[in-house]
Amino acid sequence: MKCPNCGAEGNGKFCEYCGCELPRNTPDTILNNQTNSTVINNYYSAPQQTPTPNQTVSRPYIQAPAVSGKNQTVALVLCIFLGFFGAHYFYVGKAKIGILYLLTMGLFGIGWLVDIFRIATGSFKDISGLCLKKAVSSSHTPATYSSSTTVISAGTMDLNKPYDNMDGHEFEYFCGDLLKKNEFSNVEVTRGSGDQGIDIIAYKDGVKYGIQCKCYSQNIGNKAVQEAFAGKTFYDCHVAAVLTNQYFTRSAKELAEHNGVLLWDRNKLEELIGKANNN
Numbered sequence: 001m002k003c004p005n006c007g008a009e010g011n012g013k014f015c016e017y018c019g020c021e022l023p024r025n026t027p028d029t030i031l032n033n034q035t036n037s038t039v040i041n042n043y044y045s046a047p048q049q050t051p052t053p054n055q056t057v058s059r060p061y062i063q064a065p066a067v068s069g070k071n072q073t074v075a076l077v078l079c080i081f082l083g084f085f086g087a088h089y090f091y092v093g094k095a096k097i098g099i100l101y102l103l104t105m106g107l108f109g110i111g112w113l114v115d116i117f118r119i120a121t122g123s124f125k126d127i128s129g130l131c132l133k134k135a136v137s138s139s140h141t142p143a144t145y146s147s148s149t150t151v152i153s154a155g156t157m158d159l160n161k162p163y164d165n166m167d168g169h170e171f172e173y174f175c176g177d178l179l180k181k182n183e184f185s186n187v188e189v190t191r192g193s194g195d196q197g198i199d200i201i202a203y204k205d206g207v208k209y210g211i212q213c214k215c216y217s218q219n220i221g222n223k224a225v226q227e228a229f230a231g232k233t234f235y236d237c238h239v240a241a242v243l244t245n246q247y248f249t250r251s252a253k254e255l256a257e258h259n260g261v262l263l264w265d266r267n268k269l270e271e272l273i274g275k276a277n278n279n
Helices: 072-085 087-091 095-108 110-121 168-180 222-234 250-259 266-278
Strands: 029-032 037-040 067-071 131-133 149-151 185-190 200-204 207-214 239-244 262-264
Touching: 067 072, 072 087, 072 095, 072 110, 072 131, 087 095, 095 110, 168 185, 168 200, 168 207, 168 266, 207 222, 222 239, 222 250, 239 266, 250 262, 262 266
Parallel strands: 067 131, 207 239, 239 262
Antiparallel strands: 029 037, 149 185, 185 200, 200 207
C-alpha cells in the first residue's frame, strides 16, 4: 500500500521510509496471494505454504517510528509569532489547549517560552502523540572527500565478496555502496573515529537515515542500538538503523522497539544484495 505522507510503497503498520502510519485494508487477517504470507494484526509472517483456515502465524519485526503529518518548522514559526494565542496548538489539533492559551496569553508567557524550546528540540507532539515531521532541505549537497565524510560512488565495491571476512571500515564502504544501489541517495560514510554512533548517512524518499554498521562474529547487543539512537539526534536524522552481518539479541530487539531504531540483520543484508544484483 502507498504511504499517505511520502508516497512510497510499503507493507505493515508504518512506512519503512518516513515512519508514518499506513492505511489498513482490514482490521484483522489478510492473505497475501503473491507471497503466501499472512498478515495478522499488521505483523507479517515469513513466506510459507498457504495457511489453513483459522491458522495464525506471525513474526514481529521492528517498526519505524511514527511521524506526524504536521511540520516542525511550521509549528515553530506559529509558536514564535502567534504562540500567545495558541496558534501552534490549533495547528497540531490540540484545540482545547489552544483555547486555554488564547484566554491566558500563552499561560502568562511562560508556557509560550517552554513550547518554543520543546518544538525546537523535537519533544513537542501532535494530538496523536506523534513527533512533528522535520523538513529535509532540498538543497542538501553531499560532502566532498574529507577527513569527516566520504561520498560513496556506485560500483566501487564487489557486492559478491564475502562480507564476513571484512574489517569494520571495509564493511562500512560495502554497505554504503549497497545502499547506493538500492536507490538511496547522497550516501556518505562518516569518519572512522568520533562518528558519534553513525557510520553512514543516506537519504531515500525524502527521509534522512543514520545507519550504524556492525560486521561481527556474534549477535549484536544493546550497545549498537544505544549508539545509533544517540547518533540519530547528533546528525539530525529522521530514522536510525543498525545494519549487520549477524542477528540481534532479544534485549537489543526490545530496546530498538522502544526507541524506534530499525534493525537490519543478515536477512535484510542479503535482501539488499539481491536487489542490487538485479538492478
